[in-house]
Amino acid sequence: MKQYFFEAIIIGSGAAGYAAADRLFQFGVENIALITEDRLAGTSRNTGSDKQTYYKLTMTGDQPDSVRQMAETYFEGGAIDGDTALCEAALSARCFLHLAELGVPFPANAYGEYVGYKTDHDPAKRATSAGPLTSKLMTEALERRVIMTGIPIFDHCTLVRVLAVDDQAEGVLCYSTEEHDYVLFRSRHIVYATGGPAGLYARSVYPGSQHGSTGLALEAGAVGKNLTEWQYGLASIGFRWNVSGTYQQVLPRYISTAADGSDAREFLREALPDEEIFTRTFLKGYQWPFDPRKTEGSSQIDILVYQETELKGRRVYLDYRENPAGLAGDLSNIGAEAHEYLERSGVLSGTPFERLAKMNPKAIDLYRSHGIDLEHEMLEIAVCAQHNNGGLAGDDWWQSNVRGLYPVGEVNGSHGVYRPGGSALNAGQVGALRAAQHIASSDRGEKPLSEEVLRQAEERIRQMEGLAKGASNTAQIRRQLSTRMSLHAAHIREEQSLREIAEAARQELDGFWQSCTVSEAFAEEDRLQAICDYDLLIAQYVYATAMADAIQNGVYSRGSYLVEQGMDNGSHNAMVQEAVVKDGEVRTWFRPVRPIPDSEQWFETVYNQNSKTST
Numbered sequence: 001m002k003q004y005f006f007e008a009i010i011i012g013s014g015a016a017g018y019a020a021a022d023r024l025f026q027f028g029v030e031n032i033a034l035i036t037e038d039r040l041a042g043t044s045r046n047t048g049s050d051k052q053t054y055y056k057l058t059m060t061g062d063q064p065d066s067v068r069q070m071a072e073t074y075f076e077g078g079a080i081d082g083d084t085a086l087c088e089a090a091l092s093a094r095c096f097l098h099l100a101e102l103g104v105p106f107p108a109n110a111y112g113e114y115v116g117y118k119t120d121h122d123p124a125k126r127a128t129s130a131g132p133l134t135s136k137l138m139t140e141a142l143e144r145r146v147i148m149t150g151i152p153i154f155d156h157c158t159l160v161r162v163l164a165v166d167d168q169a170e171g172v173l174c175y176s177t178e179e180h181d182y183v184l185f186r187s188r189h190i191v192y193a194t195g196g197p198a199g200l201y202a203r204s205v206y207p208g209s210q211h212g213s214t215g216l217a218l219e220a221g222a223v224g225k226n227l228t229e230w231q232y233g234l235a236s237i238g239f240r241w242n243v244s245g246t247y248q249q250v251l252p253r254y255i256s257t258a259a260d261g262s263d264a265r266e267f268l269r270e271a272l273p274d275e276e277i278f279t280r281t282f283l284k285g286y287q288w289p290f291d292p293r294k295t296e297g298s299s300q301i302d303i304l305v306y307q308e309t310e311l312k313g314r315r316v317y318l319d320y321r322e323n324p325a326g327l328a329g330d331l332s333n334i335g336a337e338a339h340e341y342l343e344r345s346g347v348l349s350g351t352p353f354e355r356l357a358k359m360n361p362k363a364i365d366l367y368r369s370h371g372i373d374l375e376h377e378m379l380e381i382a383v384c385a386q387h388n389n390g391g392l393a394g395d396d397w398w399q400s401n402v403r404g405l406y407p408v409g410e411v412n413g414s415h416g417v418y419r420p421g422g423s424a425l426n427a428g429q430v431g432a433l434r435a436a437q438h439i440a441s442s443d444r445g446e447k448p449l450s451e452e453v454l455r456q457a458e459e460r461i462r463q464m465e466g467l468a469k470g471a472s473n474t475a476q477i478r479r480q481l482s483t484r485m486s487l488h489a490a491h492i493r494e495e496q497s498l499r500e501i502a503e504a505a506r507q508e509l510d511g512f513w514q515s516c517t518v519s520e521a522f523a524e525e526d527r528l529q530a531i532c533d534y535d536l537l538i539a540q541y542v543y544a545t546a547m548a549d550a551i552q553n554g555v556y557s558r559g560s561y562l563v564e565q566g567m568d569n570g571s572h573n574a575m576v577q578e579a580v581v582k583d584g585e586v587r588t589w590f591r592p593v594r595p596i597p598d599s600e601q602w603f604e605t606v607y608n609q610n611s612k613t614s615t
């Protein structure tokens with residue numbers, strides 16, 4: 001087995017991982033490597049939305065803004081630590097401008113002002129966008145820079161174990177499909193940029209290549225934080241894309257069919273009067289994430305879709321070919337707000353497709369480029385997981401409780417109940433910068449591996465190589481775990497079912513290395529599928545337990561999920577729930593949020609401080 005030593009390693013080739021590599025090099029930490037299972041995989045490079053958003057301090061016009069105000073916006077989202085919120089606000093401008101300098105085409109006006117717009121949970125027009133593929137453009141710009149510096153990239157190299165003893169990281173064990181062997185990376189500084197644990201959900205708008213590796217960090221003793229907090233919403237599932245904005249505002253038909261395509265019904269009519277259907281569909285356009293405060297409004301649509309797909313086993317489609325039943329020819333029965341909007345857009349007639357063609361032809365082109373013709377066919381949808389606000393816990397340098405392990409990007413749970421749209425992309429850049437600053441000022445000398453870490457590596461190799469050969473069941477394990485997560489641990493939750501899926505995950509973990517089988521012909525690929533299943537089962541065990549414990553402790557419907565006990569009363573908004581798995585048991589607890597610090601504002605004092613933030 002090959003072994004390497006690096007002063008720091010980065011796992012993941014998304015926007016956060018590349019940013020960390022770039023920053024480390026910038027700060028003089030040059031003996032580093034980036035490791036990725038597939039350079040082209042992951043969320044940043046393969047996802048987008050109507051107007052994919054980056055959230056940053058206002059830098060335009062005459063509207064005042066301040067770092068403190070922006071930190072408070074984050075903080076008001078609930079269950080958020082003030083120190084990381086302050087860092088995300090303070091460094092947003094620096095990180096944004098860095099991306100702009102690298103060539104990400106954020107629009108500026110004739111005088112160079114980066115004009116912004118208001119995104120959700122944003123009081124100050126701090127949002128900007130380089131278009132539907134902002135995160136892809138960011139990743140590619142950062143990647144160009146990293147390649148230019150000559151930082152080695154170990155592609156097709158999958159992390160299979162985080163090696164840590166007594167809450168100190170010592171390295172990682174990977175499997176390389178180029179070497180067809182295990183590779184050991186020794187490093188006491190691991191930037192963990194593996195993205196959100198997307199593989200947990202069968203119903204998902206994350207790109208298919210993204211599964212995440214949160215479970216392997218939890219296995220190594222890292223603490224999870226706000227694991228209850230996600231964003232779910234309506235998305236197409238053939239080609240994964242959020243059906244927000246004009247996709248809803250043009251008022252398509254919502255059709256449900258039996259699994260075999262028979263028995264097509266406009267199922268919303270079974271629950272709502274026509275006018276309410278049109279009003280709520282229209283609002284869904286800009287109230288995209290499921291929100292338990294809107295179950296009498298636009299979010300009722302998500303619930304009705306969920307009932308069809310998950311509870312009745314039917315399929316749901318958006319149909320742009322014909323108007324919904326009950327829609328007046330002049331669209332006079334769609335509610336005042338929708339009527340005014342569509343009138344101003346000049347589309348008070350025609351079919352949903354014709355309205356879409358007039359209002360947003362690019363929305364049609366997008367699906368066409370993925371082989372879906374909205375003019376002639378229906379678009380299959382479901383309520384899908386989109387983003388994990390929570391994740392692994394980090395301090396204000398993005399370092400986890402496992403020293404030397406720095407979760408950055410979506411795998412870091414720096415957000416809580418609500419967050420402004422675009423915060424995820426900013427948090428990834430800021431976290432990468434902070435982690436790099438911290439690593440640059442740390443002792444990075446080479447140290448021998450401890451006996452225990454060698455034992456961990458040997459154990460994982462034995463487990464993976466010892467998997468029984470036969471008819472592979474890795475895909476079935478994945479399907480089973482992700483289906484139960486979408487059914488019971490997504491936007492509609494109930495304590496007992498969460499306990500049951502946590503228990504199912506625990507039992508499957510107990511017998512995992514004995515019951516998982518890989519095929520003879522594809523043993524290498526299958527073993528990597530197996531480690532992915534194992535990672536996801538650990539994550540499911542911890543996430544589902546945290547969700548159940550939160551309900552038991554009186555945290556009710558909030559953020560993007562609904563529980564039968566009703567709306568949350570905000571009593572836990574100043575608390576963060578954390579979770580850890582130790583000796584096979586999950587333990588969760590609540591702690592008060594860290595407040596926004598009263599940071600030093602006197603220039604001479606800061607000037608004379610020898611701070612690692614001065615890099």
Ligand SMILES: Cc1cc2nc3c(=O)[nH]c(=O)nc-3n(C[C@H](O)[C@H](O)[C@H](O)COP(=O)(O)OP(=O)(O)OC[C@H]3O[C@@H](n4cnc5c(N)ncnc54)[C@H](O)[C@@H]3O)c2cc1C
Binds near residue numbers: 012036213423
């Ligand atoms: C549809 C959609 C729309 C979104 N819109 C917005 C938006 O408008 N604004 C916003 O701020 N955010 C948005 N987000 C969220 C945002 O895109 C992500 O949070 C962000 O891109 C994550 O970046 P990352 O670098 O942390 O992870 P990723 O880009 O997911 O990268 C993770 C990397 O880790 C690698 N990896 C994982 N496991 C392993 C392993 N075991 N071994 C080796 N490598 C591994 C992956 O292959 C990948 O390279 C959206 C997300 C979705 C799905």
